[in-house]
Amino acid sequence: MSGVPANGTHALPVAKTPRPAPLHGGSRQKQRVAVIIPAKDEARRIAATVRAAKAIPHVDLVLVVDDGSEDTTQHVAREAGAVVVRHSHNRGKAAAMETGAAVVAMRDVADRPPRLLLFIDGDLGETAVNTAPLVPPVLDGLADMSIALLPPQPGAGGRGIVVGAARRAIQSMTGWTPTQPLSGMRCLTREAFEAATPLARGWGVETGLTIDLLRKGYVAVEVPCDLRHRPSGSDLKGQIHRANQYRDVQLAVGARRVRSALDALGGHKHSGK
Numbered sequence: 001m002s003g004v005p006a007n008g009t010h011a012l013p014v015a016k017t018p019r020p021a022p023l024h025g026g027s028r029q030k031q032r033v034a035v036i037i038p039a040k041d042e043a044r045r046i047a048a049t050v051r052a053a054k055a056i057p058h059v060d061l062v063l064v065v066d067d068g069s070e071d072t073t074q075h076v077a078r079e080a081g082a083v084v085v086r087h088s089h090n091r092g093k094a095a096a097m098e099t100g101a102a103v104v105a106m107r108d109v110a111d112r113p114p115r116l117l118l119f120i121d122g123d124l125g126e127t128a129v130n131t132a133p134l135v136p137p138v139l140d141g142l143a144d145m146s147i148a149l150l151p152p153q154p155g156a157g158g159r160g161i162v163v164g165a166a167r168r169a170i171q172s173m174t175g176w177t178p179t180q181p182l183s184g185m186r187c188l189t190r191e192a193f194e195a196a197t198p199l200a201r202g203w204g205v206e207t208g209l210t211i212d213l214l215r216k217g218y219v220a221v222e223v224p225c226d227l228r229h230r231p232s233g234s235d236l237k238g239q240i241h242r243a244n245q246y247r248d249v250q251l252a253v254g255a256r257r258v259r260s261a262l263d264a265l266g267g268h269k270h271s272g273k
């Protein structure tokens with residue numbers, strides 16, 4: 001298992017899954033990328049996010065999953081050029097990611113490699129184009145999943161409680177210490193995504209993804225990306241959001257600890273111990 005900073009001092013990592021072989025004559029098959037944007041009430045920013053996502057090299061599909069928005073997110077996203085699907089009621093970010101990946105799979109074609117999946121948040125606006133550096137490490141077979149490292153965000157009101165809990169859990173279960181364990185901007189191979197399903201629910205999704213993939217031998221890298229999003233403040237709304245994040249992270253981690261304890265028990269039985 002391994003996870004490494006892309007710009008760290010380690011030797012270059014190698015992804016668990018080799019990339020598609022070159023075609024006859026040596027040219028690499030054109031690997032395409034789908035951007036998946038889970039979005040709940042993002043009407044103000046989704047158009048800029050969609051337009052910027054379309055400018056990322058290798059991207060031929062930008063899919064917005066409207067997760068039961070009460071505003072005009074779906075219409076604005078469609079006008080900006082996204083393919084839009086919608087949950088009739090709000091099901092949480094992880095469910096929107098699963099819906100997005102399923103829709104992309106329907107649009108993948110048999111004679112080409114499945115698209116890489118680039119998940120980004122709906123509130124990045126024009127900075128969404130700066131998730132482009134997440135693609136090359138996965139495209140080139142250095143990693144199975146790349147994770148964006150964001151610069152400090154003006155107005156952020158967090159105290160590091162949820163981030164710290166997620167980081168420590170990932171560290172104890174995988175040996176890797178991520179810098180920004182909750183970062184949702186991630187590029188994955190189809191195989192890695194499938195290996196991590198069913199995803200942990202709601203806000204536990206990133207923590208669960210990282211734990212599950214690293215424990216299965218997939219390789220993650222963190223890549224600095226110059227992104228701006230709408231950070232949660234320190235007001236009541238922000239604190240309630242953090243409480244929900246904390247609950248979902250703990251549920252994701254708890255389920256994985258139980259599973260790993262059961263696996264260990266099963267292994268002992270199997271070996272007659």
Ligand SMILES: O=c1ccn([C@@H]2O[C@H](COP(=O)(O)OP(=O)(O)O[C@H]3O[C@H](CO)[C@@H](O)[C@H](O)[C@H]3O)[C@@H](O)[C@H]2O)c(=O)[nH]1
Pocket residue numbers: 037038039040041042067090091092093096120121122123182183184185203204206229230231232241245
């Ligand atoms: O029920 C929901 C709620 C949110 N979203 C979308 O999910 C994304 C992230 O939500 P946001 O409100 O921006 O959350 P943050 O607190 O900013 O989220 C940070 O922390 C989360 C994990 O707790 C990660 O999923 C995010 O990527 C990361 O930016 C946005 O596109 C939302 O529109 C949904 O699809 N469904």
Ligand SMILES: O=C(O)[C@H](O)COP(=O)(O)O
Pocket residue numbers: 156157158159160161162163164231232241242245
């Ligand atoms: O604001 C944030 O960074 C997230 O909501 C996590 O909150 P935290 O800083 O309290 O971990």
